[in-house]
Amino acid sequence: MILASVLPHVVIGTVVVPFLGAGLCVLCGRRGGAVIGLGVAVVLLFLSGMVGVQLARTGVSSYAIGGWGYPLGIDIRVDGLSFLMIMTTSFVGTAISFYATGYFGKSSDGDDHQGDGRARDFFWSLWLFAWGGLNVLFVSGDIFNLYVALEIVSFSAVALVALGGSVAAAVAATRYLFLTVVASAVYLLGVGLVYSARGTLDLAALGLVSHPGGIFAVAVALITVGLMIKSALFPVHFWLPPAHANAPVPVSAILSGLVVMGAFYVLVRLWFGVFAVALVPAAGHILGVCGSVAILWGSWQAFRQSRLKMMVAYSTVAQIGYMFLIFPLVASGSVGGVFAWSGALYLAASHACAKAAAFMVAGSIIRVLGHDRVDDFHGLVARYPLGMFTFALAGVSLIGLPPSGGFVGKWLLLKGAMLSGQWGYALVMMVGGLLAAAYIFRVLENGFHAVEQPVKSTVRVPWSMQVAALILALTAVGLGIVAFEPLALMNIDAPFVGGLVEGNPS
């Protein structure tokens, strides 16, 4: 009884709690940050679970804030896709928060690894702002509200990048700031055009449009370009690698795992809802070609990097390419689109886990060795076995080998490509997987290299850092074993009749 009356309101908690926490962090300053951050993380994890329970029980739900519904109020809407995003963010976010408590804390030899401690002071409030923004993004039912959420996330992310403290970090953050402001402006222009054409900003109402018209096409193009920049799709991805090179490790995890996923989410939400009439194969192929080049070029660049953090950063560029293949595969209009939809989004969720885990391990390796030059990782498997094992697990998901969430996503995308007859994308995905194997195994091979004098590790990596990474990597693998229920939940009210179809398409 109580549950039934409370559950519909839980979704508001996911939006409000992080901002409250961020405010508290600002007030409490140096000491309270980690405690509040962890507390918020755990609460959000619990609330996200409740949202899932609500979704399973009653299906899609809408929530009118303050009782004001459409057309005056702003609607909040939770369907399967929103839940997948919220749950992924909560889970990965909690792990990142645990990692950050170890990362920004004092290490065993009493050294404060973050210089003057400013990074630690500001990290928690900025991170919670970004998290709140992401949650708003995932439940917004209004196209302008999406803009607001994107701004919150982007500005928090820019500041988080600048926490690196060095001149290079400031340069990278400024470049990111410039690009993200341009992207937001372009997006806003598109929103303005939509409003002028339709007179409403509500997503559900906009979705009922039947005659697209010229203005609509321009608006779609503008919004898409803006979101391409924010999600670091080739060729506008170039802000991402320098940002990663200089940001603290938890920020890299947030950026690559969650922020780019948020921008991708908005694009999916708009293209398959509001702009569905504009989803012609040609438009899909533009994004598909960009995605394909991202996969191949990003993987190749990752292989060529000498530093692990940069390798993982370019891996993000490649994996985003995979996600963007959703557009050409669904635009073809065949039954393959159903598989592609599930595949790309499941891949996004698995990628968040695996990528965050990979960055966390990179951070731990830097603690152990003092550097992250891959060619000098000799003997690392013997010296830091848990870290290398975690990296291997994350790598399995990034390559798309079974058992992993990456494999499930890849299978579904391949199925979509085969069913819609788009062979080129299938081949690109296979080659991308092999290239990913090249850089992942380059790291592992160097780790297995025997050394003359085995060195016993004297630096202790905090347990919170190691466990957080391991749990995320195990989750990425676990998503490849327990895939049925998540896929079913995710497909509640997917933009296809009845979700996935089974069996013989002919």
Add this chain to the structure above:
Amino acid sequence: MIWGEISLWGIPLASLVTAVVIFGLPDQARRKRFAVGLTGASVKIIFTGVLMMGVARGVVRELRIPFLPDFDLVFRADALALLFVGLAAFLWLVTTVYAHGYFKGTFHQNRFFGFFSLCILATSGIALAGNLLTLLMFYELLTLATYPLVVHRGTPAALSAGRVYLIYTLLAGAVLLLALVWLSALTGPTDFAGPGLDSELLKQYPVQLVVIFGLMVAGFGVKAAMVPLHGWLPLAMVAPAPVSALLHAVAVVKAGAFGIVRVVLDIYGAEFCRQSGVLPWLAGAAAVTILYGSLRALFEDDLKRRLAFSTVSQVSYIILGVAILGSSAVAGGIVHLAHQGIMKITLFFCAGNLGHCLGIDRVSRMSGVARRMPWTMGAFTVGAFGMIGVPPLAGFMSKWAMGTGALEVGQPWVIWILLASSVLNAGYFLPIVISAWFGTPDENGGSVPLAVKEWRDCWSLVAPPLITAGLTILMGVFAGLVFSPLGWVARSIVFQEYGF
């Protein structure tokens, strides 16, 4: 009965639990690790036996887990699966004993034994898979679990061999994945338990289905070391002897051959294969591999590489037998999975002993070595004669069955291939045997009678090859009985399962 359910779960779990426990042990806990390994292997053998008794009564256990929207995970303990699992479990037990002695005093043993157990887990999964997706998942897991074993020593040669191994096997896995998705897009999920593909489909998509068949054979053929995809196997011999023995002579290559058997008999089905005309190509490729492998083996001086090329040749017997589709030929091919595995592991154990105890790794230095290690060379001789096909050893039985089957379906050319291969086998095994027993030793024997020294110092290295050599004799002599591998294959697999 409930035992059947438990057994089906228990077979992969035994390896998984063993692996997890071993990874948790400190590197120095030799006795505990040995005990855990033996326990895991014994439990696995018991569970396999339980399921075999069920199959003998006609009960085939199946476990179905919803996984993807268009494909379930299926585990099915049919007679063919149990043959492979039984082989893997028994040889795991024997190799654990061998490796315990081989790695005495070296580093990173828990890493080795842990990944070893994971390889057996992967092999069990491949064996028990009830559809191609499940098989593919464990096939890739096998690649991942064997890599740390190939590069175990961490030397540049080992790392380079590991890299080549990965390139071959990951490419194979990608090809298999593509073929599987393609096939499932055409026909939906195909369980092994079904009757094979419909002939109607052949009329609809003739070219596509043949191409998919070729891709699947290529994907499995890499692990099965079919020519020209065999290049990784001789290089992988740089790994320690237990790895070469169990994995690259038995588990990995047999997984590839097993996959091809499943594709021909279970996915496509015998009827479909006959109609689509792919079998002559498969048989031809197998025949080329048989001859090429044996020819290359003649010219190898490195003992383990010679054995590797011998493996390349012998594994294709399995494929040739299945490609002919006569009932005896299929029986001979499938039972060779077990026979060749046991004979080859004997040879690799002996090669490992020679390398480990005497530092001999070249055929040219093996002159008179039987005086110094008579038990080892005795086992080697039995294994070698089995490979050549001397009656009444196990190898002869498989070849005889295949020859009979070839005559049954009117393909006498196969007999010529078998004969040529036997002659070549004699060509590269007999000189070793003769020179070892009758040649003059390279170095002085020393005052201690060497046979006693062999047993006293390294019993765990000598007992396993003797056990497997003994089995080679028994499997051949008692091949006519119901509970021999050949009896199992002929009755439960060929007759009961496939209705030949």
